[in-house]
Amino acid sequence: MTDDKGRNAKRVSDFVSEERLWRFHMEMAKIGATPKGGNNRQALSPEDAEARTLFVKWAKERKFEVSMDEIGNVFVRRPGTDPKAPPVLSGSHLDTQPTGGRFDGIYGCLGALEVLHAVDDSGIQTKRSIEACVWTNEEGTRFSPGCLGSDAFAHPKNLRKFLAIKDKDGVTVGDALADVKKRMPSVDSRPLGFPLHAFVEAHIEQGPILEAQKKTIGVVTGIQGARRYIVTVEGEDAHSGTTPRSRRKDSFFAAVDMVNALKPIFTENDKDDILRFTIGRFEVYPGSLYVVPGRVIFGIDFRHPSLDTLDRLGAQIESVCRKHQGGCTVKVEEIVRVTPTPFTGLIPETVDKATKELGYPYMHILSGAGHDSQNIAPLCPTGMIFVPCEGGRSHNEIENATPGDLAAGARVLAETMVEIANR
Ligand SMILES: [Zn+2]
Numbered sequence: 517m518t519d520d521k522g523r524n525a526k527r528v529s530d531f532v533s534e535e536r537l538w539r540f541h542m543e544m545a546k547i548g549a550t551p552k553g554g555n556n557r558q559a560l561s562p563e564d565a566e567a568r569t570l571f572v573k574w575a576k577e578r579k580f581e582v583s584m585d586e587i588g589n590v591f592v593r594r595p596g597t598d599p600k601a602p603p604v605l606s607g608s609h610l611d612t613q614p615t616g617g618r619f620d621g622i623y624g625c626l627g628a629l630e631v632l633h634a635v636d637d638s639g640i641q642t643k644r645s646i647e648a649c650v651w652t653n654e655e656g657t658r659f660s661p662g663c664l665g666s667d668a669f670a671h672p673k674n675l676r677k678f679l680a681i682k683d684k685d686g687v688t689v690g691d692a693l694a695d696v697k698k699r700m701p702s703v704d705s706r707p708l709g710f711p712l713h714a715f716v717e718a719h720i721e722q723g724p725i726l727e728a729q730k731k732t733i734g735v736v737t738g739i740q741g742a743r744r745y746i747v748t749v750e751g752e753d754a755h756s757g758t759t760p761r762s763r764r765k766d767s768f769f770a771a772v773d774m775v776n777a778l779k780p781i782f783t784e785n786d787k788d789d790i791l792r793f794t795i796g797r798f799e800v801y802p803g804s805l806y807v808v809p810g811r812v813i814f815g816i817d818f819r820h821p822s823l824d825t826l827d828r829l830g831a832q833i834e835s836v837c838r839k840h841q842g843g844c845t846v847k848v849e850e851i852v853r854v855t856p857t858p859f860t861g862l863i864p865e866t867v868d869k870a871t872k873e874l875g876y877p878y879m880h881i882l883s884g885a886g887h888d889s890q891n892i893a894p895l896c897p898t899g900m901i902f903v904p905c906e907g908g909r910s911h912n913e914i915e916n917a918t919p920g921d922l923a924a925g926a927r928v929l930a931e932t933m934v935e936i937a938n939r
Contacts, residue, residue: 520593528934529874529927531634533925537926538919540626544570544610545618555618556912559611559664560651560692567610571625574699580632583706587668587674588652588693593707594632596645596937602711604642604937606631606929607649608888609665613657616665617915619720619905622749623922625650625720630928635771642937644713653694658683659692666888670895672708714936716863717889718929719900720917724908726882732924734902735864735883738889740792741856742819743830743837746835747774753802753810756862764808766845771812773840781832782818784791791829791843792819792884809863821856821882859888862936863899870931876924885910901925901932 520768537821541846543841545571548563557563568590575582575592583591592601608624628648635646651669659681668678677691721727726734775795781791797815816833834848864880871878881902890896903925906916 517642523597527636528631528634528640528679528930529870532636532923532927532930534578534628534919534923536633537626539631540574540629540792540931541618541622541922542561542748544622544626544839548612548911550615550843552615552744552913553618554915555612555616556614556663558614558615558658559655559871560658560689560696562695562699565612566658567695568650571610571629574629575632575648576701578636579850580636581704583730584697585669585706586706586745587665587678587689587708588696589665589669589708590650590703591630592629593645594635594642594647596642598643599645599646602713603645603647604888604893605647605649605715605719606648606717606724606933607651608717609654613655615911615912615913616655617910617912619655619915619922620722621719623720623903623917623925627922627929628924630926631933634926634930635780635934640934642898642934643939644937645935653689654675654888659689663886663888664689666891668712669709669805670891675708676762684687710913712892714862714897715889715892715895716867716898716929716932720905720910720915721881721902721908722885722910725787726879726904727821728906729879729905730877731879732876732903732921733867733877733878733928735867735871736754736859736883736900736902737880738821738823738856738858739883739885739900740819740887741823741826742817742854743826743850744818744852745782745816745833746851747771747814747816747833748843748847748849749774749812749814749837750846751808751810754808755762756806759808765810766808767812767844769904770840770842770844770846771814771840773836774846776813777836777840778816778833781836790820791816791825794818802839802902819884823856826856849931854864854886857893858871859889859893859899862897866935867899867901867928867931870928870935874924874927874931876928909933
């Protein structure tokens with residue numbers, strides 16, 4: 517066998533082309549490009565339709581089979597010798613945040629497409645089909661919640677409910693999807709939630725660890741869990757000039773006391789800096805300089821890989837808030853609870869083996885961000901491969917990664933998929 521430069525090639529990863537993979541990224545980044553060098557390609561927008569169209573065009577040029585399911589997830593298939601055997605799937609998302617980067621999610625789709633090209637160039641026949649996919653609406657900015665396409669794939673019964681979700685202008689997922697389909701070339705339809713043999717998602721790390729540790733590959737051991745709360749503190753609006761302290765029900769001071777009491781609980785005993793505790797929303801009403809605030813609403817997001825820790829700390833929030841409510845009342849509502857997703861067995865073991873064989877510096881790493889893999893993990897052996905991103909910056913227009921690191925991740929992905937597709 518010889519690779520794209522005529523060199524002797526022994527294995528599928530020799531056929532991964534760094535140039536082609538980088539060109540895929542740079543072509544894709546032209547769609548919804550922002551002035552600061554990033555992308556605004558929100559889910560099921562005209563830009564998202566254009567991105568999918570380009571992805572499908574590249575697939576069809578290589579005569580791969582293309583299909584789409586009822587929530588708009590796109591699948592590109594290189595058939596195996598046993599067409600009935602469930603496929604090995606890899607992919608991520610092409611949608612971005614409004615000020616998103618060129619790699620978050622996109623790399624997982626284009627890396628998987630590159631693997632299909634590499635396998636095809638090598639002439640290797642796998643037993644199982646290998647497929648690249650684009651999950652619909654991972655980011656969740658336009659339509660909430662995120663990871664909608666993979667969620668629907670895992671829970672087809674929820675399809676109708678998902679199609680009825682509206683954006684801020686009242687447009688439903690169903691209507692936006694119909695628009696996207698009109699703009700795309702026709703592709704075969706595929707039932708939602710077909711059987712999978714295995715799923716592996718390549719992604720930029722979106723954090724600073726791999727770069728700091730000088731590692732090319734992160735073998736992902738799992739995705740941390742999260743709990744989110746809305747806390748509403750009710751006091752009483754009062755004249756700021758005439759109301760003595762003894763008569764006030766100041767919701768702001770009560771809320772500050774609550775936050776000050778919560779902070780040490782969530783930061784002490786966390787020497788290794790693993791727990792993520794954020795109060796990213798704090799609203800004071802009515803928001804006048806002349807009124808003692810009668811209401812405060814604040815939001816808590818905390819994340820940790822251990823279910824025990826999530827349970828133990830989450831259980832304290834309400835009682836701590838009550839203890840510091842003073843003359844006000846407080847309501848604590850949990851709005852999101854995501855259990856941690858460990859990746860064990862087939863995928864991390866095969867990724868590990870491939871990485872060692874290819875000789876890349878690597879480490880085991882936990883994902884701080886959520887990914888589509890969380891939804892697929894209950895269905896089949898699942899895992900992820902991380903590559904470094906510059907300065908750990910993501911969800912930012914200046915998000916960056918090197919062609920070499922992206923290609924290294926694609927080589928590991930190629931070896932992993934081919935190995936599993938022959939089982
Ligand atoms: Zn992503």
